[in-house]
Amino acid sequence: MAIRTIDVRERVMARNDELAADVRRRLAEAGVPSFNLVSSPGAGKTSLLERTLDALGRELDIAIVTGDVQTQNDAERLARRTQKLVQAVVTGGACHLDARQVQESLAAIDLDATQLLFIENVGNLVCPASWDLGETAKIVIMSVTEGEDKPLKYPKMFREARYAVLNKVDLLPYVPFDVERAISMALEVNPDLRVFQTSALTGRGMSEWLDFLRAQARQPVVAR
Amino acid sequence: MHELSVAMEVCRMAEERLGPDGSGRLRLVGLQVGDDAGLEPENLSFCLDALLSQPPFGEARASVERCAGNVLRLDYLEVDDGNPDN
Ligand SMILES: Nc1nc2c(ncn2[C@@H]2O[C@H](COP(=O)(O)OP(=O)(O)O)[C@@H](O)[C@H]2O)c(=O)[nH]1
Numbered sequence: 001m002a003i004r005t006i007d008v009r010e011r012v013m014a015r016n017d018e019l020a021a022d023v024r025r026r027l028a029e030a031g032v033p034s035f036n037l038v039s040s041p042g043a044g045k046t047s048l049l050e051r052t053l054d055a056l057g058r059e060l061d062i063a064i065v066t067g068d069v070q071t072q073n074d075a076e077r078l079a080r081r082t083q084k085l086v087q088a089v090v091t092g093g094a095c096h097l098d099a100r101q102v103q104e105s106l107a108a109i110d111l112d113a114t115q116l117l118f119i120e121n122v123g124n125l126v127c128p129a130s131w132d133l134g135e136t137a138k139i140v141i142m143s144v145t146e147g148e149d150k151p152l153k154y155p156k157m158f159r160e161a162r163y164a165v166l167n168k169v170d171l172l173p174y175v176p177f178d179v180e181r182a183i184s185m186a187l188e189v190n191p192d193l194r195v196f197q198t199s200a201l202t203g204r205g206m207s208e209w210l211d212f213l214r215a216q217a218r219q220p221v222v223a224r
Numbered sequence: 225m226h227e228l229s230v231a232m233e234v235c236r237m238a239e240e241r242l243g244p245d246g247s248g249r250l251r252l253v254g255l256q257v258g259d260d261a262g263l264e265p266e267n268l269s270f271c272l273d274a275l276l277s278q279p280p281f282g283e284a285r286a287s288v289e290r291c292a293g294n295v296l297r298l299d300y301l302e303v304d305d306g307n308p309d310n
């Protein structure tokens with residue numbers, strides 16, 4: 001036997017990051033800010049997008065890519081709220097989206113006629129943290145029924161995110177959830193996190209969120 | 225949870241480098257996994273060993289070395305070149 005050792009010394013994420021860089025460059029060239037929405041299942045990513053489309057859909061051209069493990073349910077829910085094509089990615093069991101899937105989705109999106117791109121990731125606070133999709137920023141959504149300590153349990157995700165949305169605030173009277181404590185835990189993990197509080201059901205807190213999106217859509221996008 | 229996707233990517237990298245013929249002669253895949261990489265090294269080894277026993281691979285295994293930081297690196301490949309001297 002002659003065993004030969006081949007030195008590789010390559011980052012495993014190198015290929016994904018190359019594709020993500022291409023996505024980021026194309027979005028920057030077209031001036032499209034893009035947000036990768038991540039959360040545990042059921043925190044309200046799709047509901048927040050539904051409300052956002054209802055409120056901003058006529059004012060801004062919003063494109064959406066949704067990732068689901070097995071169904072296209074979320075894409076169908078969102079397609080009812082917009083004239084634009086909603087790109088559905090079925091990951092076939094994978095617990096996260098990757099940059100190749102987003103790059104392929106972009107082929108069907110007219111970026112010159114787009115002012116804002118949302119990517120709804122697979123519901124999971126672990127795996128999507130490791131995959132750069134070429135987005136402007138990750139937005140982590142947590143809901144008041146999940147307990148305050150999610151940021152401490154999933155620090156990587158809260159560190160990767162630039163924004164956090166605390167959703168389902170309409171339920172605060174019914175669940176033991178300390179908003180201050182949750183926010184301070186999130187800031188403990190990531191002091192730069194900007195936190196929104198919303199109810200995708202009643203619309204409470206939506207105006208600050210919508211103003212933020214309007215401002216993002218007006219700002220030139222800088223490729224990292 | 226995403227150890228399987230990472231394992232599949234490692235296999236893709238190995239196959240890209242070795243080609244179908246070389247892949248069959250792969251014996252060991254050396255990886256470095258950092259404590260902050262967000263991966264469970266034992267689970268990753270398990271997934272890799274499962275994939276590396278399937279075609280185009282033959283009887284390769286994974287050797288996962290832990291280290292500090294946010295590192296996830298394919299370090300080296302060991303290939304059996306047979307018995308060239310005989
Ligand atoms: N009470 C309340 N329920 C919500 C809110 N947002 C979402 N939901 C409900 O939570 C469930 C999961 O929402 P969905 O948007 O599908 O979550 P996703 O898995 O993160 O996309 C649905 O039954 C929604 O109606 C909210 O702000 N308040």
Ligand SMILES: [Mg+2]
Pocket residue numbers: 045046047074120
């Ligand atoms: Mg959803």
